Amino acid sequence: MQVKKSLSFCVLFIIIFASFNLFAQKEKPIRVEIEAKSNSDSYKIIPFGKKGVVLFYQSDEVIDKQNYRWYVTLFDTKFKEVWSSEFPVFKSMDLRFFDYNETKVYLYLEKKKENYLKADYQIITISINDGNVKSTNGIFPKSTYIDDFKVADNIAFVGGRTIPSRGSYLAQTLLSFTFIPLITGLNVNKYHSALYGIDLNKGGIKTIPTEYEGQSWVESILYSDTSKNFSVNIRNHIPKKTNNMFVNDYNESGLLLSSTNLQSNHPTRKLNTGKMFPLGNNSKIVIGTYNNAVKGRKANPAFFGFNEESTGIYFAKIENNQQKFVNFYNFADFKTFFSYINDKRAARLKLKALKKQSKGKELSFNYKLLLHDIIQTKNQTIVIAEAYYPEYHTVSYTSYDAYGRPYTNTYQVFDGYRYTNALVASFNEEGKLLWDNSFEIWNILTYNLKERVKVLFDNDDIILAYSSEGNIASKIIRNNQVIEGKTYTKIQTNYNNDKLITDFNSDMEFWYGNYFISYGYQKIKNTSATEKSKRTVFYFNKIAFE
Numbered sequence: 001m002q003v004k005k006s007l008s009f010c011v012l013f014i015i016i017f018a019s020f021n022l023f024a025q026k027e028k029p030i031r032v033e034i035e036a037k038s039n040s041d042s043y044k045i046i047p048f049g050k051k052g053v054v055l056f057y058q059s060d061e062v063i064d065k066q067n068y069r070w071y072v073t074l075f076d077t078k079f080k081e082v083w084s085s086e087f088p089v090f091k092s093m094d095l096r097f098f099d100y101n102e103t104k105v106y107l108y109l110e111k112k113k114e115n116y117l118k119a120d121y122q123i124i125t126i127s128i129n130d131g132n133v134k135s136t137n138g139i140f141p142k143s144t145y146i147d148d149f150k151v152a153d154n155i156a157f158v159g160g161r162t163i164p165s166r167g168s169y170l171a172q173t174l175l176s177f178t179f180i181p182l183i184t185g186l187n188v189n190k191y192h193s194a195l196y197g198i199d200l201n202k203g204g205i206k207t208i209p210t211e212y213e214g215q216s217w218v219e220s221i222l223y224s225d226t227s228k229n230f231s232v233n234i235r236n237h238i239p240k241k242t243n244n245m246f247v248n249d250y251n252e253s254g255l256l257l258s259s260t261n262l263q264s265n266h267p268t269r270k271l272n273t274g275k276m277f278p279l280g281n282n283s284k285i286v287i288g289t290y291n292n293a294v295k296g297r298k299a300n301p302a303f304f305g306f307n308e309e310s311t312g313i314y315f316a317k318i319e320n321n322q323q324k325f326v327n328f329y330n331f332a333d334f335k336t337f338f339s340y341i342n343d344k345r346a347a348r349l350k351l352k353a354l355k356k357q358s359k360g361k362e363l364s365f366n367y368k369l370l371l372h373d374i375i376q377t378k379n380q381t382i383v384i385a386e387a388y389y390p391e392y393h394t395v396s397y398t399s400y401d402a403y404g405r406p407y408t409n410t411y412q413v414f415d416g417y418r419y420t421n422a423l424v425a426s427f428n429e430e431g432k433l434l435w436d437n438s439f440e441i442w443n444i445l446t447y448n449l450k451e452r453v454k455v456l457f458d459n460d461d462i463i464l465a466y467s468s469e470g471n472i473a474s475k476i477i478r479n480n481q482v483i484e485g486k487t488y489t490k491i492q493t494n495y496n497n498d499k500l501i502t503d504f505n506s507d508m509e510f511w512y513g514n515y516f517i518s519y520g521y522q523k524i525k526n527t528s529a530t531e532k533s534k535r536t537v538f539y540f541n542k543i544a545f546e
Helices: 166-175 180-184 343-358
Strands: 007-009 011-015 023-029 031-035 044-047 053-062 067-075 081-090 093-100 104-111 121-127 133-138 144-152 155-162 193-199 205-207 215-224 229-238 242-250 256-262 275-280 283-291 312-319 322-330 368-371 381-400 406-427 433-440 454-458 461-468 471-478 481-490 498-512 515-526 534-545
Touching: 044 093, 044 498, 044 515, 053 104, 081 104, 081 121, 081 133, 093 144, 104 144, 104 155, 144 193, 144 215, 155 229, 193 215, 193 229, 215 275, 229 275, 256 312, 256 322, 283 368, 283 381, 312 381, 312 406, 406 461, 433 471, 433 481, 454 498, 461 498, 461 515, 498 534
Parallel strands: 011 031
Antiparallel strands: 007 534, 011 023, 031 534, 044 053, 053 067, 067 081, 093 104, 104 121, 121 133, 144 155, 155 193, 155 215, 193 205, 215 229, 229 242, 242 256, 275 283, 283 312, 312 322, 368 381, 381 406, 406 433, 454 461, 461 471, 471 481, 498 515, 515 534
């Protein structure tokens, strides 16, 4: 007999205001509300298992000419405050990344723009046990854009690419008015991979050499608790020659231990992104996206950017610093990838792909994917990838020429990123596709591009869920089967007479056991209130999967 599973809300409601006074009311969901501004997006949540959940945010309080006051609070699993701390952060800093382990949270903040502040970055270390806060800041040797941030044993690895000078940008702009870049592919903007090690105890910064011909950049960083080493994925494009992906291993001191040139071994396929996972015994797997842009301007990130479209997914294995194999899977190879569109359109796309394949060619679907970290179980490797596309709307207006004749001008306005679906795929240790499934993502249009779908394993079942418009959408799969189709569970608010007006920047995370935590911003109207019937809050709810 199939036992139906569902999302349910725990009992107890807690509401807090700026002073963080707690008021418990029985027979209500476990929920925290904090008064917020309608355009606010400063509150961040990190679940810490049975230790509780960490909330941190920037306040409007000014400490001095250089610093704002930030707050961080640890709540236990019943949302009772354990400790609260405050700390200064430079006014000119934006939060870019955070990392954490069992005992500490690390916030990486970066300078917004050129200003008087003599610091490019600020790293805040927060102890989960007692709320102790430490700050480390410094200056990069070169102007750098950071793409990833990982911390281990108080050593932070940050990586990305150097930023071309203003003179280079100006020269390239002037060249763009000619046919030279179009014909020759000439681009004077040079990007070089940048990798730094930052000692969070002493505050020193070390440049880790990553010298490659042509364009290069750090794509991702992984730390292995087993080997105690950092693995760094570096992309390298040499115009008119080759496209490389290097997987480099470094110790915590920044010493290069090994370097593997991961190759597609195919003339029309280029490795695009890569997620790494250590297997032990000096082996690792790399899973990522690929495309067919191997030549010309489309292959050069200086022209088309670093967030490329994809044709499919590859699975590669490295043993003893040598590439053992790489397998490619076009999106048409996944049975459920097109489940978010109607059956007729999906059939046409698959037929088109088969016709191309019969001619020895490959159909490029050109999707953009957010690839999750690799999930390794006893007998399979699971990959989750969320598909999205940038959405625009066209604005038209009428102007008049010197003779008074009207003409129409149009331009496009970026509305955000539209999510379509999440692909779930399983592979064996030899990179063979075992099964795939899909989860449709509806009504998420956002400027904040990040992973939306969360995962919980329940024996052989996989629960997929995301938060949107005041609801939790969920689906239960078992390999390629759908155990329970897409269902929606309302995120409960404080009072029965509450009416949700808007829900924005909502998300959810797996917490511990069978619990998730959902959070975001809501504008709520209480239909029975006589005064102050509307409120805008940042909320987080505890949600149980049963």
